[in-house]
Amino acid sequence: MTNPMTITEKILAHHADKDSVGPGDLIEVSVDMVLANDITAPLAIRVFDELGTGRGFDREKIALVPDHFVPNKDIPSAQQAKIMKEFARLHDIKYYFEPGDAGIEHVILPEKGLVVPGDLVIGADSHTCTYGALGAFSTGMGSTDVGVSMATGKTWLKVPATIKVVYQGRLCPWVGGKDLILYTIGILGVEGAVYKALEFSGDVAGSLPMFQRLTMANMAVEAGAKNGIFECDEITRAYMEGRSERTPVYFNSDKDATYERVIDVDVSSIEPQVAFPHSPDNVRPVSQAGDIRVDQVFIGSCTNGRIEDLREAAGVLKRRSTARDTRLIVLPGSPLVYRQAIKEGIIETLLEAGAVIGPPCCGPCLGGHMGILADGERAISTSNRNFIGRMGHANSEVYLSNPAIAAASAVLGRIGAPEEIGCVVSEQKGCSDTILNF
Amino acid sequence: MKFEGKVWKFGDHIDTDVIIPARFLNVSDKDELKKSCFIDTRPDFAKGVVSGDIIVAGINFGCGSSREHAPLAIKAAGVGVVIAKGFARIFYRNAFNIGLPILESEEAFASFSEGDRISVDLVTGEIRGLESGKSFFAKPIPTFMQQIIAAGGLVNYIKERG
Numbered sequence: 001m002t003n004p005m006t007i008t009e010k011i012l013a014h015h016a017d018k019d020s021v022g023p024g025d026l027i028e029v030s031v032d033m034v035l036a037n038d039i040t041a042p043l044a045i046r047v048f049d050e051l052g053t054g055r056g057f058d059r060e061k062i063a064l065v066p067d068h069f070v071p072n073k074d075i076p077s078a079q080q081a082k083i084m085k086e087f088a089r090l091h092d093i094k095y096y097f098e099p100g101d102a103g104i105e106h107v108i109l110p111e112k113g114l115v116v117p118g119d120l121v122i123g124a125d126s127h128t129c130t131y132g133a134l135g136a137f138s139t140g141m142g143s144t145d146v147g148v149s150m151a152t153g154k155t156w157l158k159v160p161a162t163i164k165v166v167y168q169g170r171l172c173p174w175v176g177g178k179d180l181i182l183y184t185i186g187i188l189g190v191e192g193a194v195y196k197a198l199e200f201s202g203d204v205a206g207s208l209p210m211f212q213r214l215t216m217a218n219m220a221v222e223a224g225a226k227n228g229i230f231e232c233d234e235i236t237r238a239y240m241e242g243r244s245e246r247t248p249v250y251f252n253s254d255k256d257a258t259y260e261r262v263i264d265v266d267v268s269s270i271e272p273q274v275a276f277p278h279s280p281d282n283v284r285p286v287s288q289a290g291d292i293r294v295d296q297v298f299i300g301s302c303t304n305g306r307i308e309d310l311r312e313a314a315g316v317l318k319r320r321s322t323a324r325d326t327r328l329i330v331l332p333g334s335p336l337v338y339r340q341a342i343k344e345g346i347i348e349t350l351l352e353a354g355a356v357i358g359p360p361c362c363g364p365c366l367g368g369h370m371g372i373l374a375d376g377e378r379a380i381s382t383s384n385r386n387f388i389g390r391m392g393h394a395n396s397e398v399y400l401s402n403p404a405i406a407a408a409s410a411v412l413g414r415i416g417a418p419e420e421i422g423c424v425v426s427e428q429k430g431c432s433d434t435i436l437n438f
Numbered sequence: 439m440k441f442e443g444k445v446w447k448f449g450d451h452i453d454t455d456v457i458i459p460a461r462f463l464n465v466s467d468k469d470e471l472k473k474s475c476f477i478d479t480r481p482d483f484a485k486g487v488v489s490g491d492i493i494v495a496g497i498n499f500g501c502g503s504s505r506e507h508a509p510l511a512i513k514a515a516g517v518g519v520v521i522a523k524g525f526a527r528i529f530y531r532n533a534f535n536i537g538l539p540i541l542e543s544e545e546a547f548a549s550f551s552e553g554d555r556i557s558v559d560l561v562t563g564e565i566r567g568l569e570s571g572k573s574f575f576a577k578p579i580p581t582f583m584q585q586i587i588a589a590g591g592l593v594n595y596i597k598e599r600g
Contacts, residue, residue: 026582039463043506046466050593069464076464126504126528142506142532144592152596156582190451191498195527224501224526279451366460366503387455387502394478 004254006162007231008197011137011251015120023161023260031061033115034149035123037105038066038077040142041084044124047147053091056153063095063114064088065105068362073369103334103360106130106218106302110210111334116240117232118249122146122155127302127384129220132229133213135236135251139227160226161260162197163188167204169268173425174418177212178304178382178402180204180265181219182273186283187263194224196260199253204267205230210239211308218303219384222280274380274415275400278388286405289415296379297328297410298391299403300358301365304382305333307340309403314346316407316418322354323413329371331358353410367391373398380409439539439560441518442568443490446483447552450496454529457500457508471507472514489516492558494550496522500529506536513538519558521546521565521576534583535592541565541576549574 002020005013013021015029036044041064064084072078088096095114102108106127109115117135121128126140141155149155165184185192198220200213208216213230220228230236232250240248271285299305299313310332322328330350332338338360341347347357364371365383373379373392379399381391386398399415408418418424462474476483493512499522500508509532512520519539533540539560546565550556555568563576579587589595 039460040504040506042466043510047593051596068460074464080464080466124504124506126502128504140504140528142504142509142528142535144506144535145531148592148596190501191524191526194498194524221528224498226527366455368460372461385453385455385502387453389459389478390455 004256004258006197006199006253006257006259007135007251008137008162008199008227008229009159009257011118011120012157012159014118014249021159023159025159026156027159028154028156029120031122031149031153031155032119033061033063033121034146035063035065035105035109035121035125035128036143036146037068037125038070038081038084039068040124040146041087042080043143044147044150045083045087047144048150051148051151054151057151058153059092060094061153062093062150063105063109064093065097065102065108066099067102067104068366069368070099070102070361071359099359101335103337104302104305104362107305107333107337110134110214111336113244113246116244116246116248117236118251122149126221127218129225129227130214130218130302132217132220132227133210134239135230135232137227137229140221158195160195160197162199163193163261163263164199164201164259165263165265166202167200167265167267168202169204169266171204171267172271174272174402174404175267175270176402177208177215179270179273180267181216182275182280182283182400183270184265185219185223185281186273188223188281190222190279190281191224193220196225198223198225198228200228200230206233209308210235211306214306215303219280222384272402272405272417274405275386277386277397277399280385280400286401286415286417292399292415293378294326294380294409294414295377296371296373297326297406298364298371298379298381298383299328299406300331300333300363301383302333302362303384304403305331305337307337309382310337310341310346311344313403313407314349316404316423317353317411318349320353320411320421322410326410326413328353328355328410329358329364330355331363331370332360334360364391380406380415382406440557441490441492442557443488443492443518443555445492445494445550445552445554445556446487447550448493448495448499451498451501452495453502454500454505454508455502458505458511463505463507466507468510468514471511475511475515484515487515487517490518491516492556493517493520494522494546495520496547497524499525501526504528506532509533509536509538519560521558523547534586537591543574543576545574546576
């Protein structure tokens with residue numbers, strides 16, 4: 001009989017080949033997928049080359065995704081992308097994607113079924129924690145750790161204690177995963193979960209569709225967490241149906257598992273949230289945003305670049321136009337999202353509203369390219385960070401929100417809610433699947 | 439291993455975008471990276487830092503992105519050691535992996551100001567103010583991390599174990 005464990009502890013024990021593990025244990029674990037992008041891969045490759053392909057090297061357990069500065073924005077970026085591509089070809093890496101097939105790493109890995117429930121994934125990108133939505137343990141590390149894992153198939157970890165956040169109640173209109181995670185980061189603070197696992201629980205979490213879970217797990221790192229995770233349920237199983245060649249292992253927390261802290265959140269009173277500069281924990285309800293004019297609206301990123309996010313934005317923007325002095329930039333998260341958005345007429349709606357549509361990549365989220373802010377400019381963005389200079393000039397400002405708020409703000413030219421432009425949700429289930437316009 | 443140098447004081451939640459903005463991540467050469475270290479918020483840093491100088495910061499130092507370019511830039515700029523009240527976890531790990539010494543100390547943050555000259559003994563963990571004479575000990579480094587430091591970084595540690 002093993003000790004009662006959380007889902008995080010169970011996945012870690014499984015990969016450490018142990019019956020049980022507990023918080024603070026230092027363990028060596030096997031890794032199911034190692035990830036790097038065009039910024040972090042070159043450093044990881046340097047480490048890999050020093051170690052050589054050891055017994056643990058597996059060309060099917062490495063994913064290399066050019067997404068940060070692609071299509072290459074300048075000569076140095078092109079050089080970096082080239083290093084990654086040449087490495088991928090030399091070692092016959094199975095999951096290397098050329099732009100056209102590649103999108104944002106954390107959108108395409110779940111989409112293509114490269115990560116499955118029960119997996120242990122590490123990536124040289126802090127938002128690797130996204131895959132916790134699937135009931136996998138995944139965490140961001142630096143290039144050296146990732147280079148070592150590429151060569152050895154292993155890494156070491158300290159087992160984190162878990163903070164459980166229990167969401168109960170009924171979601172208000174326009175409130176979804178993005179608002180729940182921003183609200184939660186507001187409670188915890190950006191250092192509130194450092195070295196911890198965040199387990200999203202309760203009836204509301206259990207009813208959230210997969211895209212909303214991905215948004216929430218994605219931002220666990222914004223509270224400092226090592227990983228964010230959802231237990232596996234019917235929604236997980238339905239999402240995985242026919243998606244992967246690999247067999248998922250569905251873990252759940254034991255009822256008597258130990259949590260370091262349990263936070264109860266009544267969602268009934270939560271409005272759509274906006275994170276003010278320059279920290280994701282600086283949140284306010286949208287009704288208290290005040291008169292914040294915006295020069296730019298960005299809809300996309302590994303947080304909110306999925307088809308449902310674009311659907312939500314298009315629902316708000318249908319038959320409306322962006323404000324005269326506000327530019328709207330939309331980057332679908334993957335080629336599949338892009339194609340689906342064309343099929344559903346979403347791209348047409350966005351173009352009519354005045355949006356510029358860019359290729360599937362990280363774009364302005366990290367101030368790389370395709371939407372950099374000038375001195376004193378303000379943006380509202382569906383991405384995950386609003387640190388000083390994150391999207392451009394050190395004197396620019398970034399506000400974070402869900403796609404509906406971002407879309408409404410594009411029309412208003414200031415931060416505001418869809419109701420202000422006469423847009424209402426007909427039926428609220430997680431977030432808007434059906435949007436009525438008047 | 440001992441360092442003696444001038445304090446560069448920073449506050450809480452110094453994120454990796456502030457340490458090195460993403461627009462400078464199109465290279466991975468450390469001598470290039472160091473030029474952009476703290477460029478947006480402290481443009482005097484990269485040019486002013488002298489080998490052995492010490493960063494003293496508040497909580498959650500290095501939060502945000504996983505970019506190893508952040509500790510690399512700090513190290514390449516000449517910083518001997520970073521002392522903070524606490525570190526974000528990815529940064530903490532990255533710093534050890536690339537051989538940037540870091541220590542946790544609440545007292546250092548409370549006691550030292552910008553420009554103070556201090557010494558740090560990495561073996562004993564002693565942090566001492568050279569003008570004030572104030573002295574205290576940092577939180578001990580976990581044994582496993584000490585092994586990585588002793589090996590000269592993670593790559594050597596892995597090589598040694600075969």
